[in-house]
Amino acid sequence: xxxxxxxxxxxxxxxxxxxxxxxxxxxxxxxxxxxxxxxxxxxxxxxxxxxxxxxxxxxxxxxxxxxxxxxxxxxxxxxxxxxxxxxxxxxxxxxxxxxxxxxxxxxxxxxxxxxxxxxxxxxxxxxxxxxxxxxxxxxxxxxxxxxxxxxxxxxxxxxxxxxxxxxxxxxxxxxxxxxxxxxxxxxxxxxxxxxxxxxxxxxxxxxxxxxxxxxxxxxxxxxxxxxxxxxxxxxxxxxxxxxxxxxxxxxxxxxxxxxxxxxxxxxxxxxxxxxxxxxxxxxxxxxxxxxxxxxxxxxxxxxxxxxxxxxxxxxxxxxxxxxxxxxxxxxxxxxxxxxxxxxxxxxxxxxxxxxxxxxxxxxxxxxxxxxxxxxxxxxxxxxxxxxxxxxxxxxxxxxxxxxxxxxxxxxxxxxxxxxxxxxxxxxxxx
Amino acid sequence: xxxxxxxxxxxxxxxxxxxxxxxxxxxxxxxxxxxxxxxxxxxxxxxxxxxxxxxxxxxxxxxxxxxxxxxxxxxxxxxxxxxxxxxxxxxxxxxxxxxxxxxxxxxxxxxxxxxxxxxxxxxxxxxxxxxxxxxxxxxxxxxxxxxxxxxxxxxxxxxxxxxxxxxxxxxxxxxxxxxxxxxxxxxxxxxxxxxxxxxxxxxxxxxxxxxxxxxxxxxxxxxxxxxxxxxxxxxxxxxxxxxxxxxxxxxxxxxxxxxxxxxxxxxxxxxxxxxxxxxxxxxxxxxxxxxxxxxxxxxxxxxxxxxxxxxxxxxxxxxxxxxxxxxxxxxxxxxxxxxxxxxxxxxxxxxxxxxxxxxxxxxxxxxxxxxxxxxxxxxxxxxxxxxxxxxxxxxxxxxxxxxxxxxxxxxxxxxxxxxxxxxxxxxxxx
Numbered sequence: 044x045x046x047x048x049x050x051x052x053x054x055x056x057x058x059x060x061x062x063x064x065x066x067x068x069x070x071x072x073x074x075x076x077x078x079x080x081x082x083x084x085x086x087x088x089x090x091x092x093x094x095x096x097x098x099x100x101x102x103x104x105x106x107x108x109x110x111x112x113x114x115x116x117x118x119x120x121x122x123x124x125x126x127x128x129x130x131x132x133x134x135x136x137x138x139x140x141x142x143x144x145x146x147x148x149x150x151x152x153x154x155x156x157x158x159x160x161x162x163x164x165x166x167x168x169x170x171x172x173x174x175x176x177x178x179x180x181x182x183x184x185x186x187x188x189x190x191x192x193x194x195x196x197x198x199x200x201x202x203x204x205x206x207x208x209x210x211x212x213x214x215x216x217x218x219x220x221x222x223x224x225x226x227x228x229x230x231x232x233x234x235x236x237x238x239x240x241x242x243x244x245x246x247x248x249x250x251x252x253x254x255x256x257x258x259x260x261x262x263x264x265x266x267x268x269x270x271x272x273x274x275x276x277x278x279x280x281x282x283x284x285x286x287x288x289x290x291x292x293x294x295x296x297x298x299x300x301x302x303x304x305x306x307x308x309x310x311x312x313x314x315x316x317x318x319x320x321x322x323x324x325x326x327x328x329x330x331x332x333x334x335x336x337x338x339x340x341x342x343x344x345x346x347x348x349x350x351x352x353x354x355x356x357x358x359x360x361x362x363x364x365x366x367x368x369x370x371x372x373x374x375x376x377x378x379x380x381x382x383x384x385x386x387x388x389x390x391x392x393x394x395x396x397x398x399x400x401x402x403x404x405x406x407x408x409x410x411x412x413x414x415x416x417x418x419x420x421x422x423x424x425x426x427x428x429x430x431x432x433x434x435x436x437x438x439x440x441x442x443x444x445x446x447x448x449x450x451x452x453x454x455x456x457x458x459x460x461x462x463x464x465x466x467x468x469x470x471x472x473x
Numbered sequence: 474x475x476x477x478x479x480x481x482x483x484x485x486x487x488x489x490x491x492x493x494x495x496x497x498x499x500x501x502x503x504x505x506x507x508x509x510x511x512x513x514x515x516x517x518x519x520x521x522x523x524x525x526x527x528x529x530x531x532x533x534x535x536x537x538x539x540x541x542x543x544x545x546x547x548x549x550x551x552x553x554x555x556x557x558x559x560x561x562x563x564x565x566x567x568x569x570x571x572x573x574x575x576x577x578x579x580x581x582x583x584x585x586x587x588x589x590x591x592x593x594x595x596x597x598x599x600x601x602x603x604x605x606x607x608x609x610x611x612x613x614x615x616x617x618x619x620x621x622x623x624x625x626x627x628x629x630x631x632x633x634x635x636x637x638x639x640x641x642x643x644x645x646x647x648x649x650x651x652x653x654x655x656x657x658x659x660x661x662x663x664x665x666x667x668x669x670x671x672x673x674x675x676x677x678x679x680x681x682x683x684x685x686x687x688x689x690x691x692x693x694x695x696x697x698x699x700x701x702x703x704x705x706x707x708x709x710x711x712x713x714x715x716x717x718x719x720x721x722x723x724x725x726x727x728x729x730x731x732x733x734x735x736x737x738x739x740x741x742x743x744x745x746x747x748x749x750x751x752x753x754x755x756x757x758x759x760x761x762x763x764x765x766x767x768x769x770x771x772x773x774x775x776x777x778x779x780x781x782x783x784x785x786x787x788x789x790x791x792x793x794x795x796x797x798x799x800x801x802x803x804x805x806x807x808x809x810x811x812x813x814x815x816x817x818x819x820x821x822x823x824x825x826x827x828x829x830x831x832x833x834x835x836x837x838x839x840x841x842x843x844x845x846x847x848x849x850x851x852x853x854x855x856x857x858x859x860x861x862x863x864x865x866x867x868x869x870x871x872x873x874x875x876x877x878x879x880x881x882x883x884x885x886x887x888x889x890x891x892x893x894x895x896x897x898x899x900x901x902x903x
Contacts, residue, residue: 067767071625077690077810078622174620180768182612182620190604190612192508193788195501260507320774323750337497337785338610338775344750345771355767358623372802380507 050079050365051086053118053143055109055134056125057097060148060175061088063354064122064361065100075358079365083120087112113138120364122357123147124175132156139167144368146360148175148353154249154265157256161377170373172360177250178203178329180352181345182359187257187333188375194335196258199297200472201331202324203250205347206241207273207293209233209327211312215290220278233327243272244310247295255297255308258333260381263297263308269388271311280312280466283398283437287470289314290322294471298391305386314396315472322472389446394423394473396439398465399455403434407460411436414458418451419443433462439470480509480795481516483548483573485539485564486555487527490578490605491518493784494552494791495530505788509795513550517542543568550794552787553577554605562586569597574798576790578605578783584679584695587686591807600803602790607680608633608759610782611775612789617687617763618805624765626688629727630902631761632754633680635777636671637703637723639663639757641742645720650708663757673702674740677725685727685738688763690811693727693738699818701741710742710896713828713867716856717900719744720752724901728821735816744826745902752902819876824853824903826869828895829885833864837890841866844888848881849873863892869900 052068054061068075068085076082088100089109097105106112113121113134121138123145125131131152135145136159145164147153153160153176164171174184178201187196202208206228213224225242228234240246248268255263273293284291292315297308315322320342324330329347334340346352367374401407408427415422421441428435440448448467455461482498484491498505498515506512518530519539527535536542543551543564551568553575555561561582565575566589575594577583583590583606594601604614608631617626632638636658643654655672658664670676678698685693703723714721722745727738745752750772754760759777764770776782797804831837838857845852851871858865870878878897885891 063767067623071623074625074690074811075623078805078808180624181771182616185615185620186612189793190615190789191785192792193497193501193505193790194785195504260504320753323753335785337493337781337788339779339782341611341773341775343771343773346769349769351767352769355621355624355765358767359620360623362622363619366805367802370802372797372800375796378508381504 049082049084050119050368051084051117052361053086053112053121054088055121055123057088057090057100058124059350060124060353060357062097063350064124064357067354067358069099075362078362080369081365083361083365086118087115109134110137113143114141116141118143119368120361121145122361123149124357125149126151128152128155135160136163139163139169144170144364146357146364147171147173148357149173150176150246150249150253154252157253158262158377158379165376168373170364170367171376172364172374174360175353175356177253178331179345179347179349180355181329181331181343181347183254183331183343184257186343187254188378191333191335191338194337196333196335197299198334199254199258199331200321201295202292202321202329203295203331203347204241204247204293205327205329206234206238207247208324208329210242211273211276211291211293212325214276214278215281218278218281221274221276242274244270244293247293247310251295251297251308251310254295255306256379258297259299259306259383260378261306261383261385262379263306263385267308267385269309269311273312276312277466280468283396283466284314287314287396287439289316289470291468292321296471300386300390305384307386307388307391309388309391311469313469313471319472389444389449391445392442394440394442394470395448396437396468396470397452399436399438400462400465401434401436402460402462403429403432404460407434408436410458410460411438411455414454415440415451418447418454420447420451435465479512479514480549480798481514481547482791483516483542483551484518485551485553487518487520487530488554489780490554490783490787492527493780494554494787497784497788499529505792508792510799511795513791513795516548517545539564540567543573544571546571548573549798550791551575552791553579554787555579556581558582558585565590566593569593569599574600574794576787576794577601577603578787579603580606580676580679580683584682587683588692588807588809595806598803600794600797601806602794602804604790605783605786607683608761609775609777609779610785611759611761611773611777613684613761613773614687616773617684618808621763621765621768624767626763626765627729628764629684629688629761630751631725632722632751632759633725633761633777634671634677634723635757635759636664636668637677638754638759640672641703641706641721641723642755644706644708645711648708648711651704651706672704674700674723677723677740681725681727681738681740684725685736686809688727689729689736689813690808691736691813691815692809693736693815697738697815699739699741703742706742707896710898713826713896714744717744717826717869719746719900721898722751726901730816730820735814737816737818737821739818739821741899743899743901749902819874819879821875822872824870824872824900825878826867826898826900827882829866829868830892830895831864831866832890832892833859833862834890837864838866840888840890841868841885844884845870845881848877848884850877850881865895
């Protein structure tokens with residue numbers, strides 16, 4: 044049943060991921076052909092620096108003209124591993140218009156312009172697959188969009204950025220501060236020279252937008268995702284977390300509201316109990332919990348980045364897209380029929396851990412407790428510690444809206460007896 | 474783009490899973506229609522006892538004539554949740570011949586006759602999907618067969634039977650013996666009145682056959698799977714495991730040989746280190762590790778059984794099969810092109826924990842060590858304990874073949890100084 048005319052693949056980008064995709068396409072050519080039902084052939088590789096030696100890649104295939112490559116007309120699948128918004132967006136759109144399907148690992152682009160790209164794919168009857176855009180090799184897009192297609196997903200909660208998990212794990216296990224742990228991550232190659240996209244949560248927020256969109260059949264863009272980085276997490280926060288039987292993780296959380304009528308998506312550091320499976324996700328690993336009506340709690344765990352794992356996800360998509368092409372069909376496209384409103388962060392309901400520096404005199408606790416009560420935020424526990432005429436109050440709340448909590452904190456700051464709000468951290472996973 | 478003629482679904486079996494499938498098809502009809510692109514309609518329900526009241530199911534749909542139902546000719550998808558070999562096999566085959574695709578949760582049938590069923594599906598240009606056959610709601614079949622289609626899977630290691638995991642977890646946490654823990658599992662509904670299929674490992678072996686077949690693109694039948702139940706695991710074994718920093722789990726293990734030229738599949742109790750993520754899988758949960766060349770280590774975790782989780786998997790397949798039907802395509806069928814030989818258990822290489830009751834006199838250890846050496850089994854550690862004129866020796870080996878280990882044990886049994894072999898257990902996950 045093997046077709047002999049090969050399917051032609053254009054590779055855009057030949058960095059860590061792209062070169063691994065090209066390598067596996069060569070070394071596993073027979074397996075790929077058997078699984079697809081036709082051989083696949085690397086028909087062109089678009090790069091920025093043509094002079095660089097690329098082991099195992101025929102120099103005749105290398106070009107700097109990515110536009111001409113995607114417009115050739117004989118390309119079956121374009122694999123986009125350039126990243127960033129432009130020129131990736133223009134190239135992918137052109138690929139669809141010139142008859143190719145697309146496999147992409149581009150989370151930033153998907154989170155910003157997913158709807159337009161899906162529309163371009165559909166107009167041209169082509170596939171857009173992007174398993175590699177979220178959590179590297181971990182199958183997440185396909186399980187959410189296919190395995191759980193008959194279920195109702197209520198929550199996606201996960202560690203989707205390996206760099207920040209490495210840093211936070213290091214801080215947790217060694218007591219190091221943020222800068223020290225970041226320096227180690229940089230030295231070991233886990234963090235980039237400019238770590239902003241990771242540590243400020245932009246990368247995780249893009250993934251949250253993609254996951255929320257698929258999980259809730261609703262368009263969720265990067266701008267809809269509340270985002271807080273983890274650069275202000277301190278060794279003291281970890282000490283507080285330990286006292287609570289918790290650790291701190293940078294979490295991406297996509298939730299359906301209790302009434303089912305809206306959704307939220309957010310990325311921020313949070314305390315989670317040590318007994319929660321996400322607490323034991325070490326180093327640069329990723330893990331994602333999915334909670335649904337019928338399936339219950341599922342967890343997916345694995346390497347969230349790196350050339351080989353990302354290439355595994357890209358190649359899985361490549362096989363699927365090639366099979367679709369041979370059968371003249373397309374896989375599932377965008378599913379945004381539910382079109383639920385995305386609520387702002389103020390509507391999110393969770394628990395909070397708040398550390399206050401207060402004057403060490405009678406009545407302070409009563410004052411503070413009154414402020415919480417006035418804002419409708421119920422207190423779970425309070426711990427008071429005196430030190431040198433100053434005192435600290437650690438308040439853990441019951442579930443309250445972010446808006447109510449913010450109002451509470453603003454009012455606390457205006458109290459004479461409150462010298463400062465040392466930290467506010469959400470408590471998740473309970 | 475919504476088609477108005479509904480896709481017709483015939484449900485074979487209306488027990489715990491079937492009734493949940495029917496329920497969700499009704500309550501989530503709009504979502505399913507939006508995700509598929511056409512409404513789905515329950516067109517018939519075949520049951521054994523027609524008199525039983527089935528809430529939410531139109532009595533006019535209920536029939537005892539499953540054969541007539543699958544042969545109606547207007548059925549788009551047959552959902553088979555009867556279980557067992559016959560009549561399921563005949564009904565599924567008839568369904569393909571009469572124009573339907575099939576979604577099945579039948580692990581026993583797939584493990585025994587998967588090749589013939591796949592062939593019948595392919596001849597008739599229909600789909601055979603069976604995510605629910607392995608590990609309930611946990612997406613495993615689809616990730617292995619699609620997400621990892623561009624990768625090379627080397628190992629699948631997992632807890633795929635919730636009943637036995639519940640029993641072993643209970644023995645571990647309470648010190649209970651096997652019978653006591655089984656009684657509790659039965660009382661709580663985790664074990665069936667006749668628990669043989671679970672505790673003797675037949676259920677897990679069927680799942681191992683299915684997983685190995687997909688992972689290695691090779692036909693693996695139930696008969697190819699080495700199987701050892703967990704009825705002989707004792708409280709003493711758990712005590713030994715604890716001394717080793719381990720617990721005991723019933724594992725399904727599918728491995729590609731180091732040279733890549735053959736595979737093995739087996740189910741047996743084994744010690745695994747407490748630090749291994751599978752060690753902390755509690756109660757009736759399932760979890761499966763997958764190791765591949767490019768992706769590295771992935772883990773999938775969730776509820777492995779139960780009406781709702783299994784229905785979630787069935788409905789995910791139903792959506793996929795309906796989509797395929799609308800686009801006139803079929804999903805990936807059987808992939809057995811690699812056709813690797815399945816090696817016997819004797820070729821499996823792993824580590825062993827062996828407890829011997831020996832005479833408490835000088836020279837015994839030397840004798841025992843000589844036997845291990847003669848059979849080429851290298852000893853990692855030995856612990857000797859005297860008690861009332863008798864002594865026990867606990868030997869933990871380095872990696873050796875099962876054949877070599879069996880030869881060693883046979884020779885040990887023939888030594889005058891060895892009174893008995895108290896237990897032999899494999900050590901995995903290191």
